[in-house]
Structures are given as C-alpha cells and as structure tokens.
Amino acid sequence: MAGQQVGARIGVLGAGAVGGMLAVLLAEAGHEVTVLGSERTSTAINVAGLSLRSGRYGERQVRVSARPYLTAPVDVLFVAVKAPDLLTALDRAPAALLTDAAVAPLLNGTDHVALLRAARPQAAVVPMTVSVEATRVAPGVIEHLSPFAEYGIAAERERARVDPEDVLRSAGLDVDASAPDEAVLLWRKLSFLAPLALITTHARQPIGPARDAHPDLLEGLVAETAAAAATAGAEIDPAAVAKRIAGLPEGMRSSMLKDAVAGATLELDAIAGPILRALPDAAPVTRKVVAEIAEAAGS
Structure with missing residues (x-):
C-alpha cells in the first residue's frame, strides 16, 4: 500500500444514498470532494450542503462542490450510480480528466467493469463493492439505516497513483481486501x-x-x-x-x-x-x- 492519502482530489459520480454518504465521510476526512449529479441535486447541495444522518457516524453536514459535469482532473472517481444509469452518467466525467486516475465503481453486478474499462481506457478501473442500507430522503440529505457500511476491494488489482483503499481507510471506513481477485x-x-x-x-x-x-x-x-x-x-x-x-x-x-x-x-x-x-x-x-x-x- 502507498499509505493513507490525505487531501486527494475525489470525484463522486452519483449523489444518491451510497455516493452522498461516501462524499460526506471523505470530505470530513480532509479530501477535496466534487459531487457529480443532476442540475437539481447539484443546486440543492451547493445551497444547503450535504448532510448525513447515521446511527453509526452521527449527524454530519459538509460543504462540498457539486456540479453536473467534472471540470478538473481527479485522483479517484467513485462511481455510485445505479447500473441502468451508468452509460448516461459517464458523460458527467470526461475521459480526458481521468487520465491516470483510479475509477472505483460501487455498482451492483459484474458487467459494469468491462464497460468502464472500454469507456475510460486512460484510467485504472479498480472494482469495489459496498454493503450498506441507506436512502436519499431529499437531494443532498442521506439517511444511513444499517449498523454497517462495509467496502470491499480485491487484493490483486490495477494500481493507480492514488489507491481507493487508502482513501477510504483515511476516512476510518471499513475495507475488506481479502478477496484474491475481482471475480471473487x-x-x-x-x-x-x-x-x-x-x-x-x-x-x-x-x-x-x-x-x-x-x-x-x-x-x-x-x-x-x-x-x-x-x-x-x-x-x-x-x-x-x-x-x-x-x-x-x-x-x-x-x-x-x-x-x-x-x-x-x-x-x-x-x-x-x-x-x-x-x-x-x-x-x-x-x-x-x-x-x-x-x-x-x-x-
């Protein structure tokens, strides 16, 4: 491991339950977070901030930059949209701004990994998983309902300048790296x-x-x-x-x-x-x- 990455440039594609929760926790850990969402959601976050209500993490509110499209390079792009929305959502993160970045999808299923590698070949696609029950009750307002929030990453994976595992651990999040490869x-x-x-x-x-x-x-x-x-x-x-x-x-x-x-x-x-x-x-x-x-x- 390269060690904890503090102050990394983080993009979060998708401001729903999973992406919104992650954006709050990473911003509080000192990372420069940009949330990518719809015009309505971006406006709501820019006006009132991004808030999380959680039995585990308490009530937190942060100010992050929210916009419909990525306009500057990031070190890690966490992809937290629903699978049916992936192709459309990718337009919010131009390939030229992801050169040498880690793209860490948190989607359900398996097929999205091949799609991301074909669509963003300049980036290092690092598949991840998340197990959590959370819901977006309003634009920019997330409720974390489960007592757990567990992230997974494969031990054998493509490497990037900034490792998504290090970013998550820097925020005190639980990361399981016991899977030997991405199929497992x-x-x-x-x-x-x-x-x-x-x-x-x-x-x-x-x-x-x-x-x-x-x-x-x-x-x-x-x-x-x-x-x-x-x-x-x-x-x-x-x-x-x-x-x-x-x-x-x-x-x-x-x-x-x-x-x-x-x-x-x-x-x-x-x-x-x-x-x-x-x-x-x-x-x-x-x-x-x-x-x-x-x-x-x-x-």
Missing part, C-alpha cells in the same frame, strides 16, 4: 445481494417476513447464485450466505424493493442477469422469480 470480490457481493434483492422484491416485503414466507424460494436463489459464481471461478458457500441472510434485521429492505415500491427502474439485469447468463438452462428458481418481478413492474 464481485461474486461474493452478488451471492448475497441477488437472493436478498430478489426475495424481498418478489414478496414486496422486508427480509424478515419475506424469508419466513418463502424459505424454499430463498434456498433456491442462494444455491443458483453460488452455482453461477462457480462458473466465474468464484467459490461461494451457500450455507454461509444463508446464515448471513438469516441474521439480517427483520425490517431490512433491499434497494430493489425500495425501487419497486417507488415505481423506479429496477436493476434486474445487473443483479440477476449474470446468474441467468451463466446458467442459461440451470437456474429455474431465479428465472421464475425474475419473470414475476418483471411482470409486476410492467417491464
């Missing part, structure tokens, strides 16, 4: 997220009642996701995933469930697509659940 990193997250997101959205209930009402569906989703991970060389223990899901707070809602209730676009392809493509003839439970979610959403 991404599938570790997806093996937990896909069953959680799909069972809660299918049931239209938080995880507690959803897992109690549909134990067979949940078991099938966990097993099929682990089987899909194996095709990418990532070994996942279904029993360990099931135990982790069983230990979640009963009222926890996945972001996909929140999107479904709000009538927003669902990340069905980002979360379930890698499983269905890896197991075209061997994922009947996932296929059934996804089809029923898509039908209910009218997509």
Whole structure:
C-alpha cells in the first residue's frame, strides 16, 4: 500500500444514498470532494450542503462542490450510480480528466467493469463493492439505516497513483481486501445481494417476513447464485450466505424493493442477469422469480 492519502482530489459520480454518504465521510476526512449529479441535486447541495444522518457516524453536514459535469482532473472517481444509469452518467466525467486516475465503481453486478474499462481506457478501473442500507430522503440529505457500511476491494488489482483503499481507510471506513481477485470480490457481493434483492422484491416485503414466507424460494436463489459464481471461478458457500441472510434485521429492505415500491427502474439485469447468463438452462428458481418481478413492474 502507498499509505493513507490525505487531501486527494475525489470525484463522486452519483449523489444518491451510497455516493452522498461516501462524499460526506471523505470530505470530513480532509479530501477535496466534487459531487457529480443532476442540475437539481447539484443546486440543492451547493445551497444547503450535504448532510448525513447515521446511527453509526452521527449527524454530519459538509460543504462540498457539486456540479453536473467534472471540470478538473481527479485522483479517484467513485462511481455510485445505479447500473441502468451508468452509460448516461459517464458523460458527467470526461475521459480526458481521468487520465491516470483510479475509477472505483460501487455498482451492483459484474458487467459494469468491462464497460468502464472500454469507456475510460486512460484510467485504472479498480472494482469495489459496498454493503450498506441507506436512502436519499431529499437531494443532498442521506439517511444511513444499517449498523454497517462495509467496502470491499480485491487484493490483486490495477494500481493507480492514488489507491481507493487508502482513501477510504483515511476516512476510518471499513475495507475488506481479502478477496484474491475481482471475480471473487464481485461474486461474493452478488451471492448475497441477488437472493436478498430478489426475495424481498418478489414478496414486496422486508427480509424478515419475506424469508419466513418463502424459505424454499430463498434456498433456491442462494444455491443458483453460488452455482453461477462457480462458473466465474468464484467459490461461494451457500450455507454461509444463508446464515448471513438469516441474521439480517427483520425490517431490512433491499434497494430493489425500495425501487419497486417507488415505481423506479429496477436493476434486474445487473443483479440477476449474470446468474441467468451463466446458467442459461440451470437456474429455474431465479428465472421464475425474475419473470414475476418483471411482470409486476410492467417491464
């Protein structure tokens, strides 16, 4: 490791729950943070600041620069948009301003990594994951709902002048670098997220009642996701995933469930697509659940 990076130039693409929370914590750690969001969101942040309400981190409010487009180079660009918005959002971060920068996506799924490497070849794309329950209650106002906020990064990764792991650790954030490579990193997250997101959205209930009402569906989703991970060389223990899901707070809602209730676009392809493509003839439970979610959403 290069050591902690204090005062790095940080871009955060996406001012939703994940990006907004991260921007607050990195700004408080002394980094020069620029948030990239819509005109409405940028104006709200520039007027009133960016605030975080968290049981773990307390109430924090910071002043950061917010704008619709990046106008100066950054050392690290954290990408925290929803997968369906990625291509459009990338227009906010011109390639010429990312030369030699680290681009650290915090998206769900696996396919976004190849897309980012093709779209921003001058940058070092360093895949990361985040496990957190948070919500944006208004532009520039974030509520952190879970007792945890866990970031993951692969031990073997492309290196850049400023390492995203060092940046996060400088803010006192928890970073797990135990995954040997990015396939293991991404599938570790997806093996937990896909069953959680799909069972809660299918049931239209938080995880507690959803897992109690549909134990067979949940078991099938966990097993099929682990089987899909194996095709990418990532070994996942279904029993360990099931135990982790069983230990979640009963009222926890996945972001996909929140999107479904709000009538927003669902990340069905980002979360379930890698499983269905890896197991075209061997994922009947996932296929059934996804089809029923898509039908209910009218997509």
